[in-house]
Amino acid sequence: MIAPIIYADNAVKILNQNRLPDEVIYEEYRTAEEIAVAIKELKVRGAPLIGIAAAYGLALALNYYTGPETLLKEHFTKVKNLLAATRPTAVNLFWALNKMERIFNHNEKLGLNRLKIILIAAANHMLAEDISINQTIGSYGEELLQENCRVLTICNAGALATGGYGTALGVIRAAHEKGKISQVWACETRPVLQGARLTVWELMQDQIPVTLITDGMAGYIMQLGLVDAVIAGADRIAANGDTANKIGTYSLAVLANYHKIPFYIAAPHSTIDTCISRGAEIPIEERSHQEIRQFRGINLTLPEVNVFNPAFDITPHYMIKAVITETGIIEPPFTESIKHHTVLIKSRGGEHEDFA
Secondary structure (H helix, E strand, O other), X not given: OOOOEEEEOOEEEEEOOOOOOOOOOEEEEOOHHHHHHHHHOOOOOOHHHHHHHHHHHHHHHHHOOOOOHHXXXXXXXXXXXXXXXXXXXXXXXXXXXXXXXXXXXXXXXXXXXXXXXXXXXXXXXXXXXXXXXXXXXXXXXXXXXXXXXXXXXXXXXXXXXXXXXXXHHHHHHHHHHOOOEEEEEEEOOOOOOHHHHHHHHHHHHOOOOEEEEOHHHHHXXXXXXXXXEEEEOOOXXXXXXXXXXXXXXXXXXXXHHHOOOOEEEEOOHHHEEOOOOOHHHOOOOEOOOHHHHEEOOEEOOOOOOOOOOEOEXXXXXXXXXXXXXXXXXXXXXXHHHHHHHHHHHHHOOOOOOOOO
């Protein structure tokens, strides 16, 4: 299994996704500041994995803290705010940071040495739990796919975007294990080519049949009758089911709906933000204009051209056939079904683990 993040020897080792597929290089980090830069620079990416990396960042901030314990809470809050400012759209980042803060507050009286152990254990648990969640998502999602299924996906919602296994690619992996996948169409995903560089690499590692297409080819592939389902990940899902995902996802949803192809979202329940009622309220990150003007330092256009570079778009809930989570298949009407699944998650508790 691909391991995008590893904790060992009091350090976090992150697979630098900017170097893939040419080089498989792990970089070692010992500070939250280094992890924040890695998140901003897309060395580590994907909503669930960003949250896990940030959790480790908080744990490292305590592990190497040498100041007075009277200022420990202030230090923790400062680091949490630093990590929270890295990427605004992916709600898993804030979910993970808030969960780590609850664990910190619940165990603060135990002192620094005990807190160090507890927070590392909490981050390790978050990583292991995410892999298990992805496998459960896969098992639910594969039941939605027919035999000899031809699936189209965008960006990378696989092991590289999570603790391991993947969300959208987790469904594809699980279906492949059942012998149900005959073809995966991977959109290249401009501007930084997560589909071409990452999804293709992952699927070929697992010998899952994949064909790369440019983003603009998706409609024609559908018109030719070569797609049975579209599956995408998510960075934030509003309470009504509106979904933010990599730019280009909305276009796929429009095309899928026109061609009467089921369009699915696969994501852990932590991606659902019930504090946001609809997609228009989701903050959309706009990234560097150089991502479009250049690729790996090579100019693709005139250097002075104006650029608009939103990293994500919003797919309306009425274009989504179902959201696949670890609690099962969430179907329309999404407002009511999301409430039901949220109650189910809360009934499991687990917010104040001490990880003793």
